[in-house]
Amino acid sequence: MEFILVVALVFGIIVYRRRAAGERVDVGLMARRLFEFGFLFGLVVATAIGTTGALGRLLDVVEDGRGGDPEGLAIWLSLVIVAGAALVGLSLWLRRRFRLSESEAGSGGWSFYLSAVDLASTGMLVGSSIMVIGWLIDGWSFDSWALAALPVWFAVSVVHWRLPGTRRLIHLLFASGAALAGMAFSTAMIVEHLLRWAYEGITPDPLSLGHGYGGDTSWANSWDGLRGSIGPLLAFGVAWWWFWWRNARKSARSPERDGYVLVVGVLGGLATTVVAAAGVLHTVLSWLLVASSREGPAVEHFDVMTIYATLLVIGLGLWAYHRREVPYAVARQAEGRDEVARLYDHLEAGVGLVASTVGLAVLLGIVLNEVLPAPDDWDVDVGELVTFALTMLLVGGPIWNRAWRRIQAHAGSLAEEASAVRRVYLFSVFGATALVVLGSVLAMVYMVLFGVLDGSLDGDSVAGFRIPLALIGATAGVSVYHGRVLRSGLRSVPTSSRPSSRTVTLVGPAASALVSAIGEVPGVRVVHHRRLDLTDPAEVDPEVVLEALRSGTGDMVVVVAGDGSIEVVPVAG
Numbered sequence: 001m002e003f004i005l006v007v008a009l010v011f012g013i014i015v016y017r018r019r020a021a022g023e024r025v026d027v028g029l030m031a032r033r034l035f036e037f038g039f040l041f042g043l044v045v046a047t048a049i050g051t052t053g054a055l056g057r058l059l060d061v062v063e064d065g066r067g068g069d070p071e072g073l074a075i076w077l078s079l080v081i082v083a084g085a086a087l088v089g090l091s092l093w094l095r096r097r098f099r100l101s102e103s104e105a106g107s108g109g110w111s112f113y114l115s116a117v118d119l120a121s122t123g124m125l126v127g128s129s130i131m132v133i134g135w136l137i138d139g140w141s142f143d144s145w146a147l148a149a150l151p152v153w154f155a156v157s158v159v160h161w162r163l164p165g166t167r168r169l170i171h172l173l174f175a176s177g178a179a180l181a182g183m184a185f186s187t188a189m190i191v192e193h194l195l196r197w198a199y200e201g202i203t204p205d206p207l208s209l210g211h212g213y214g215g216d217t218s219w220a221n222s223w224d225g226l227r228g229s230i231g232p233l234l235a236f237g238v239a240w241w242w243f244w245w246r247n248a249r250k251s252a253r254s255p256e257r258d259g260y261v262l263v264v265g266v267l268g269g270l271a272t273t274v275v276a277a278a279g280v281l282h283t284v285l286s287w288l289l290v291a292s293s294r295e296g297p298a299v300e301h302f303d304v305m306t307i308y309a310t311l312l313v314i315g316l317g318l319w320a321y322h323r324r325e326v327p328y329a330v331a332r333q334a335e336g337r338d339e340v341a342r343l344y345d346h347l348e349a350g351v352g353l354v355a356s357t358v359g360l361a362v363l364l365g366i367v368l369n370e371v372l373p374a375p376d377d378w379d380v381d382v383g384e385l386v387t388f389a390l391t392m393l394l395v396g397g398p399i400w401n402r403a404w405r406r407i408q409a410h411a412g413s414l415a416e417e418a419s420a421v422r423r424v425y426l427f428s429v430f431g432a433t434a435l436v437v438l439g440s441v442l443a444m445v446y447m448v449l450f451g452v453l454d455g456s457l458d459g460d461s462v463a464g465f466r467i468p469l470a471l472i473g474a475t476a477g478v479s480v481y482h483g484r485v486l487r488s489g490l491r492s493v494p495t496s497s498r499p500s501s502r503t504v505t506l507v508g509p510a511a512s513a514l515v516s517a518i519g520e521v522p523g524v525r526v527v528h529h530r531r532l533d534l535t536d537p538a539e540v541d542p543e544v545v546l547e548a549l550r551s552g553t554g555d556m557v558v559v560v561a562g563d564g565s566i567e568v569v570p571v572a573g
Contacts, residue, residue, distance in 0.1 A: 033104075033109035036094070037113035044117060047080060050077070050078070051148075053072070053075070053079070054076040055148035055152065056149075057073050105164040105165045106166065106530065111165060114160060115171035118160065118161075119174075121156045122157065125153050125235075127146070128145075128153070129150065131146035132147055132231075133230065134228060138227040167247070172243050172247050173260040176260070178239075180264065186236060188311070190230075195310060199303070258326070262340070264322075266347065269320075269321075269323075272315030280305065285391060287301055326340055339421055345403050345406050349404050351400075352402075353429065357474050357478060359388070360392075361475070365385070368465075368469055372462060417492050427486065430482045430486055433475040433476070440469070440471045441472070502525070504524055504526050506528045506529065507531060508530070517546060521546065
């Protein structure tokens with residue numbers, strides 16, 4: 001049942017996207033391709049699993065002379081014979097169809113099939129590589145299945161990468177993100193292990209914690225605990241190199257690529273760095289301000305610094321690398337900023353603003369706690385709250401100030417004030433903080449009315465105002481300030497200068513660079529129809545089309561000929 005729902009969901013998404021792009025949808029053809037390629041995927045997986053199991057049995061015989069029970073071997077051989085024969089027959093059938101129609105290789109169903117096989121084979125290769133490398137260098141138990149899976153799934157991957165068809169960028173980015181996460185986690189394990197080894201080596205007394213070295217800080221002992229993380233690092237590193245460095249990184253600029261770099265790389269690295277810096281500050285401040293933290297030895301209190309230092313290294317590495325991958329975000333071009341640069345700055349400002357606002361709210365709550373004393377059952381250590389508030393302010397404040405100064409340096413220009421990124425950011429901040437203020441006022445009104453109607457309005461009820469008042473004090477100023485900035489920007493952009501919605505219909509060969517270039521023009525929606533009568537099209541210069549778009553105002557049809565010439569035809573909307 002779940003499989004049917006997944007298939008129906010994928011089918012519905014494809015139909016919706018094609019109709020939204022203005023393309024004619026042949027539901028019968030799409031259904032045939034979806035189920036046909038889905039059946040092919042099942043046969044490939046079944047054949048590969050059967051081959052892996054049979055080869056694993058052979059490796060068991062070579063390893064210890066035992067082949068296991070015959071029932072398991074019969075299952076693997078049955079999969080190889082039945083699924084393999086069906087796979088050969090279906091492959092020959094599809095090969096004939098692909099030769100008769102070029103549209104098969106460019107269909108969405110075939111692209112989805114290639115993506116599914118790539119992800120499945122990569123997952124099997126990564127998992128098997130980790131097991132085999134651990135067996136080779138860390139003394140893990142011998143796993144015949146993992147060793148047999150390496151050549152089988154590597155062959156599946158190589159064969160499918162040589163097949164005709166295009167990989168969707170979103171599939172490459174998804175695999176890149178998963179590989180990056182695994183590589184970052186493996187690197188963090190290694191870095192933290194080395195930092196802990198160094199920390200315990202320079203401290204006067206060994207730690208009494210269970211995960212410490214127990215006084216043995218020799219390199220041999222450290223290497224024993226380090227080898228287990230090398231396999232995941234190598235496996236995920238190769239996957240990241242293939243999907244990102246070898247393929248996705250070289251793709252043309254697009255919302256998907258920029259979103260991956262900004263959200264996964266820049267924002268992920270920045271958030272990790274902020275957490276690490278906040279952890280370091282909190283550890284130091286808690287030692288200085290919280291008396292209970294000094295009851296134990298300093299060695300154990302600052303032991304957590306190895307974790308924060310590891311997060312700092314990983315976060316700065318992600319941030320620094322992906323920041324260089326953001327086009328125009330570092331080196332400003334003569335023509336000015338683009339939406340990617342603005343998105344980078346506003347993401348950074350948002351992270352700093354959230355952290356500093358939370359810190360300010362906690363600090364105001366501490367002050368109000370002295371004015372409106374808490375009930376008798378309030379047992380929270382004020383020193384811990386002060387430490388947390390100062391940490392958030394010292395970390396978030398500089399980040400927000402640095403990013404907001406860059407943003408406001410371009411304020412006043414028409415392009416900046418009309419930017420969708422700036423508008424979304426200001427509306428989001430203004431709306432979120434205004435809701436917090438209204439919610440806090442609502443909570444106080446409810447508390448007063450409930451106390452009056454219930455006859456329980458007393459000092460303890462009034463003391464409960466400290467939390468809503470702290471939220472109001474921290475967010476009201478933020479809401480008013482960003483509301484004024486938003487209102488000023490709306491007034492500075494005349495209605496006549498705001499881009500109107502236009503549709504550009506592109507009829508020509510597959511030209512992702514041309515489609516991306518047209519899509520970057522503000523207010524333009526691109527509908528691409530691929531020409532099937534062009535076998536060897538010439539290169540197309542996007543500047544010719546962009547110049548016509550800038551000089552025109554209405555909808556247009558762009559026809560690309562086989563020799564690379566372009567005809568731009570204005571049409572009625």
